Amino acid sequence: SAVISQKPSRDICQRGTSLTIQCQVDSQVTMMFWYRQQPGQSLTLIATANQGSEATYESGFVIDKFPISRPNLTFSTLTVSNMSPEDSSIYLCSVVVSGETQYFGPGTRLLVL
């Protein structure tokens, strides 16, 4: 497995502002993902964070709203831009270390007022 940390663990933000979430892994990983979990819902994949290139976004998610950076194999950021209350969710990063098992960070709880 891997030790994955996320910052911040939670935040309360005003609508119209942006928040950047960091994901740090204790080892180099090839695959890294960002998910959103809206209240009472399952996980929805936002994008695959690609090292050194643009992220691959899922249908319904766009780079202008959720810009992602991945400068190396151990770190990635997700920005939630121009936030609205509908963006209130848990945001999770995950990695595949070896094989195909996905491990998750502790999540970032975001509340937008």
Add this chain to the structure above:
Amino acid sequence: AQKITQTQPGMFVQEKEAVTLDCTYDTSDQSYGLFWYKQPSSGEMIFLIYQGSYDEQNATEGRYSLNFQKARKSANLVISASQLGDSAMYFCAMREGPSGTYKYIFGTGTRLKVLA
């Protein structure tokens, strides 16, 4: 169409009893993986158990076992000797796609409540 179906939104089990959480899946891939995760109220996603599509034996991890019935496309999670700390949301997930381009699909989850 749902690729991962969890038909039990909520389940109750008495402490020390066994419980089965249902999961069916739909894929045309020959190679795929099936996973179960636990999400306590804290929000973290905890990996529990994995079953590969070519594995002939059912996976086991401590008190967790995965009842894999390939022909029926089911991958039920069995928790033996339930504990109060098992109360949480449980998600079934499936990995599709070739290595390097994996996609993971999650079910809607089952909320398990263990009763004292």
